[in-house]
């Protein structure tokens with residue numbers, strides 16, 4: 274298969290290169306594309322040194338699949354040229370996720386949907402993937418009806434520059450220098466910021482609404498109701514999510530634990546009494562979603578849990594590469 278990565282020098286793009294090897298995808302050609310800034314940059318792939326080229330409207334000829342990791346603006350701009358070249362775009366941005374003719378896919382949950390594509394397949398939002406990976410086994414036992422969610426999102430969710438900003442601020446603080454911020458709205462070092470994305474008229478942000486709107490589409494649950502608060506925390510990698518949920522039928526706690534422990538790609542990290550639970554430090558650079566702190570929640574009439582997962586891997590790159598296999 275001839276594969277192109279659009280945004281190959283970014284946090285997600287670089288991880289995609291690694292995931293192609295790990296998931297044993299047969300790659301006959303790998304074309305690495307980024308902005309003009311990165312032209313000529315050298316990246317190793319299976320013992321070969323590949324040079325990054327500038328993505329232009331003519332860069333996609335002869336390729337079968339393009340993995341999009343260059344943001345929504347680039348994806349929207351290049352999508353018609355990718356289509357013209359006869360390639361399939363598997364995109365990580367939010368540009369096409371809610372379009373009717375674009376499947377939104379987590380392979381463990383709705384891999385079959387990928388086959389209904391018209392040239393574009395979308396990878397869901399990173400927190401959405403992690404949350405529904407934790408819940409899909411439960412949904413098989415009884416359908417989800419509502420969720421109350423809070424996310425604790427790592428700085429690398431904002432790309433490589435998010436990591437640089439946290440590192441620079443910590444260094445400035447330790448050396449008594451002025452703090453500078455451009456990626457995040459406030460100082461993120463030793464702080465948390467309770468808003469991610471763009472504010473909407475009703476007070477939610479667009480990032481928060483993805484949990485409900487994308488969740489409905491992936492899970493085929495048009496009436497699922499979700500309220501979500503997204504929080505940026507000073508962690509390098511791996512998002513964590515607190516979820517309280519209700520299902521049509523009240524499950525037993527044994528059913529909930531069994532559903533989680535039998536879900537592919539998910540690990541139960543909960544013995545109910547000791548300090549065994551998911552943490553970003555243990556899920557970083559790992560494709561498995563950890564789930565724990567499971568307890569009955571009498572307020573919502575269901576259960577509460579806490580999950581953690583590497584948003585650059587399962588929340589983006591490894592999910593995207595796994596979509597190739599669905600085809």
Ligand SMILES: NC(=O)c1ccc[n+]([C@@H]2O[C@H](COP(=O)([O-])OP(=O)(O)OC[C@H]3O[C@@H](n4cnc5c(N)ncnc54)[C@H](OP(=O)(O)O)[C@@H]3O)[C@@H](O)[C@H]2O)c1
Pocket residue numbers: 279280281282283284285286306307308309310311328341342343344345347365366367398399429430431432433434584585588589
């Ligand atoms: N980071 C995450 O945890 C995460 C999770 C899920 C989804 N996503 C999504 O994945 C996408 C990439 O995110 P990221 O975190 O990897 O961002 P990033 O680290 O900032 O990397 C952005 C990449 O896009 C390239 N790029 C920017 N403008 C371009 C242009 N006009 N033409 C071609 N390439 C261009 C950059 O190339 P240069 O190096 O040359 O600038 C770089 O390779 C975004 O849509 C993001 O929302 C990210």
